[in-house]
Amino acid sequence: AQSVTQLDSHVSVSEGTPVLLRCNYSSSYSPSLFWYVQHPNKGLQLLLKYTSAATLVKGINGFEAEFKKSETSFHLTKPSAHMSDAAEYFCVVTRTGNQFYFGTGTSLTVIP
Amino acid sequence: EPEVTQTPSHQVTQMGQEVILRCVPISNHLYFYWYRQILGQKVEFLVSFYNNEISEKSEIFDDQFSVERPDGSNFTLKIRSTKLEDSAMYFCASSEFPGPPNYGYTFGSGTRLTVV
16 A cells, blocks of 8 residues: 655745655555645646655755655755745655555745 | 646536536646545545546546546546535646656646535
């Protein structure tokens, strides 16, 4: 069975401070992992993906995530939050086939 | 940047009515998907579609649901005899290659369906 758990439903940070959005996964086999972002009234946009290559994955807009097999984690980070980062973030796992398994999402608020 | 377009953005329908949710995938994509998100719950896979056939579907996708690619550009999800519990955000997605392992999908902005 495959699933992801996003540990925080809501995260609030000040502009210019680091962002950490936590995700733990459960997968019987080597998974592929993704982070998607959804801005208000927009589609789900792919931020970054891990597909068994480098464990530190760099994505768009300065985000990155590190795959840690020993901790079954794939946390999303950014060194310095920007106002435009305020959005809903989804951690997604899959192994094969056509199905994505989504986490429940983390709402990021950036305080000016 | 190419986008997946979904219409309408919000639809309200009475219980028992039929609704059709429309999607225009990216033009060179061949694989199409529907997902839904009930308020407060996870985004769930409904169905994948390739070469005018359903390639995979979840247990949610029962006889009440059907998908169609009526022409070269549109991809539709039909829900017959809607129920209150069908109220959700429905996302369409498309991809150039099959399966997600090495590729992310491109998702649309969703259609919020409200059944009253």
